[in-house]
Amino acid sequence: MRKIIKFMRRNYKIIIPIILLAGVLFGFQIKKVYDQNEEDRLKISIIRYVLKNLHYEPHRIDNEFSETFYDNFLNSLDPSKRYFTQEDIDEFSMYKTLLDNQIKQEDLTFFKLVDNRYKKRIAEAKTYYVDILAKPFDFKEKETFDIDYENRPYREGTEGVKERWRKQLKASVLSSLYDSEELQKNKEKDGEEFEKKSRKDLEKEARESVKNNMERYFEFLDELDHNQSFSIYLNAMTMVFDPHTNYLTPKSKEDFDVGISGTFEGIGARLSREKDYTKVVELISGGPAWKDGKLEAGDIILKVGQGEEEPVDIVGMRLSNAIEYIKGKKGTEVRLTVKKIDGSVEIIPIIRDEVELEETFAKSSTVEMNGNMYGVINLPKFYIDFKEDDKRTAATDMKHEVESLKAQGVKGLVIDLRNNGGGSLSTAIDIAGLFIDKGPVVQVKYRDKSPNVKFDQSEGIVWDGPLVILVNELSASASEILAAAMQDYKRAVIIGSKQTFGKGTVQTLYSLNQAYNYPKPLGDLKVTIQKFYRINGGSTQLRGVSSDIVIPDRYQFMDIGERDQENPLPWDMIEAASYNTWKGYTNYDEVIKQSQKEINKNSYFDLINKNARWLKDIQNDNTVYLNYDDYVKDVDKRDAESKEFDGIKDFKTELQFKSPTYELPLIAVDTILGDKRKNWHKNLAKDIYVDEALKVLEKLKVKSPKLVQN
Template identity: 50%
Template sequence: MKKNLILGFLVILIAVASCSFTNKSFENDDKDKLLLDLITYILERGHYEPKDINDDFSVNVFEDFIDVIDPTKRYFLEDDILEFEKYKFQIDDQIKNTDISFFNLVYDRLLLRMENATDIYKEVLSEPFDYSIDESINIDYKEQSFAGSKQDLKERWRKQLKYATIGTYDAKLKNQDLMLEEDEEYTSLPKEELELEARKETKNTLDEYFDFVSDLQRKDWFVYYINTIVDEFDPHTYYFAPEDKEKFDISMSGKFEGIGARLQKKPEGAKIVEIISGGPVWRDQQLEVGDEILKVGQGGEVPVNIVGMRLEDAIKLIKGPKGTVVDLTVRKVDGSVEEISLTRDVVELEESYAKSATVKKENNKYGIINLPKFYVDFEDYGERNAATDVAKEVELLKEEGIEGLVIDLRDNGGGSLKTVVEMAGLFIKDGPVVQVRSSGKEKDVYEDKDERIQWDGPLVILVNELSASASEILAAAMQDYKRAVVIGSKQTFGKGTVQNVIPLENIVRSNEHGDLGAIKLTTQKFYRINGGSTQLEGVKSDVVVPDRYSYIDLGERDQRNPLSWDKISPADYKPWDGYIDYEATIESSTKRMASNPQLALIEENAKWLKEQQDTNVVSLNFDTYKKEEKADREKSKYFKSISDYDSHLTFESLKYEEELFTQDPDLREKRNRWHNDLAKDVYVEEAINVLQDLKINNIKNGKLASVKG
């Protein structure tokens, strides 16, 4: 159905677009203007919720494009911005007339200012930093104005470079102290020499960065301009240049060489927003969602500072062939800065698949299925997909004699819609699972039509802020049917939109410009069977529990230009009637969680992490810097006890996996580590408590009903 929808959409666009683009010609910048014309045409006619390209749109593009190419405000001067502002209310007209003079002006000035910046940082780093001065830097660059003069700009660079160097200087002092402890004959260097070495390292990283940037072509910067325009429509609509489209196809196949993490651009570096199961980051366990990568080094070489670098360029540095080492300087979510070395590898697909275990509590046995994503092979649905794999795991768990089931969708970013509908059907008799609406069209209701129920026992679904898209559909359906108790964050991610990737070459009948890339376009919206959208609001858990991300900016609501929440008519469905005391079970769980000391500690940690993220003023006085670092380190150490928790639950692999361990010791190690993590997981422990409550309530009330009958 999805393939037919895409084809239908393309047929409409091609039929109309061929008239518009076959005979169009431009005098200058042909490909850029064709690209701008083509993309805005598709956005206006194909996007789920097209925006008016007016003066307000123009202002947003103006501000966002400047922010994209100079996020730390270390290139442009106030006079530059004033000159650019003559276009502030004209960009909408330029877009309609395929005029790119605004881009040309900004691009030409950027090259000049980058050349000036090279002279500035070399001059600043030629002089020692005085760390005894009581001064600080505000790293909330959004709230700052552009420098008013070249002297002001030089002062801004001085503070930024001092800030970039103080950590290196501190690390060298620590390393020297360590060497003195280990070797009595070690000759220490004076602080002045260590400070000089630290400045040299900072200079080397900037030299490499500017060498890297100098290799970028005009077309690379134009892609940023195009995507600034595209991004005004919604955060999931995106233009892929030809080489980026190829990378997207590789990532969709699930096979790529790198570190196994999805990154998001931030002014202070690249933020980790997803860790891919089975990849180097996942195996190493030193990085986590929320950490920010500041520098990237190649196997012991001097690291390159990626602050202010385009995300795609930073990713090029981070990715690399299997077996090579990448050194990442990272600011952890708790504010500490560490250097972490990872060996790049092919991400192991096996850890992206469903896996299950049995859980023993007292004399009862339960099952847990972990599903990292809703995977599918679109070329061959029968090859392997999330729905059939989960169905197999459920059957195997039933053979083990489980009395309740947990589906763990935490950190699951979504995937195939078809697999969600089939998976929901494993737990209900039949009926609607999700509603989908295209712009200006009637809704489509996706239903489970198979009356068989594979699991009719107690069911719990675990979610968190990173459960998105397809995960939200399953959780919402089970919640609306009152089929499962949803335990987790206050709300899930909130991505309730559908995207289709459209190659631009399919739109232009006669193209002399080669591969034009593709656009990932938002074309539909998801709705729960109760009529509410999962967009923005996500799924609100039945039992809300804090986690370390509770107060950190994550989710659709924290993206730029998200589509709004709305509601349509509900589908025709009948709630599950297999539970007795369903509401009482939720109330009982909520009370347990409110008095749980482990969760109180987790919430305290979450609030502290939020405080750390909101601290934008950093001292450049070394003594103060050290004092603050020590306090942060002690606080971070205090929260390490969270990982010492023991639920005293016993987790075991299924029999078929036990037989595989003799042939695959790596699989045994992965499962042992997973089971150890589960045993420390207070959320899994509560999920088992809820299963126990649902089972007991059903048995007790079932017996009473029989007696009364």
């Protein structure tokens, strides 16, 4: 019995959906599966039932569904439109409104047609790149290459496709050639001795390098097995419902388990596939990339090199295959060729390591400003260990940090939730309880069910002083719940980006083998089952949390939020919970208005705003010049324009950040911890957003505790 209780406590998030489905899938019978076709049909049947009966907002299986499914599948297979011809698309198009019927009938006709054609086009493309790269390119010819894959048309016939490959390969060779020439120039400037090569020789080397990369790329495509191919088809279907509902093959499930276990060995970054590219979504606190500080969310990884070895081009490579190149053993070096959000290309060497869990935990610092001491608490994740009741959690650690800073006499607190992608809902509720005296924190809703209001159950308030919460576009999920609750209660001033990420949904994993006793693992479905709502009734979905005080940042015009995903669930409202705003501030609204005016007049923030618009313009520029001189002019133009924004990096304050007193004895015997804190404090002193948060905190005034009414 003890084992059963422990299992249920550990897996309580998935127990409820399983119980809900029990009635639906009871008697769900499928004839015995004897071959691959029947296994594929079985997966379709189970997934359709799960989506219909469990998804928060199930999509009707109709013509609209069919058209979106159709587009998803073709875009997933050929996002850059360099395989299928227009004639292929014309042939496929007869199925555009028939896929709803095929799914209901578990008909694999469309999948087999497209999958077989895709394999045929891949085989043809293998001959294209060999022929094209066999001869030197003419970089004096005036031509360009359009990388607006979404809006460009498919090409007519195989000759049209081959021409697209020619331009793409020419662009790759030109980029490599330019890098080689720049490397020679830098060696000359530094007085290095080296054998200088002609452009002709460098061009030949560049073609050979691109050829080697293409060989590796097609080797990966050749290793694509049926399960992986069919999973693309299944995910094209689940994506119609929302971007977070996905089918995971047994291998993908293993990778997913490793990703959420808290153990990372590699560079410490979460990646996603965006069209043909591998994009950095998030840096894991404490990981090598996070410590190095050069790789950023939004960066595109173009090539991956193992130390001094020739880098491999991963453009167009499947995410799972790209990750195989990037991850590796602790202590080994990986060199990432990265396209930054300003369009520049940079090589970033990183020594792989384990993510130190200590760095994912809450930590705090004190700082003196104008004669008063304030506290800054950084919370990278809302962590919890469901397996062990006595393990530390984000809530217990936050309480400890707050009480420690309070004992030191700080006059106000800044909680930094920037880049915090979320985590445990229960810890977010408990943390909210540190700053309010009993009351609702969030509303959680299953489809067709009344909302469940989640309350803070703790007695009293641990911190009743001024409170500021710092957020950005990458603050998501549980971060948004905490920020929204503090905003609705008027307990804290929210400062940062225009809005947070906007993920207001909850997912659970459902094993397909739970529905059908099959001898082989069938995979899992990650399905959206709930939606979060603020206590004021508004959803955090899409809109996230709008900051009370908006500070410009370089990501503000970038497509990185939930609203920029494919088929996100909509924003909506439900009835507000019953709550009373906090009455502790004497100048809450005045501080917000005054601080916003000051920020709007700040020339430094005006420069950041201009930089953000410039970055967006670059993101929208889809023209690659294939004439060498035009290519160089374009690079030089961007470099010259970027110099206008060099001053952004120069910001620093004279503020002295220090570790809380409880940490000093630990630092005395742990020099590594001491070095980590020194680096953190140094970065805090150069962080203009922390500086603004402290200025707002300094202005906030609270009433005497006796006059405060909740």
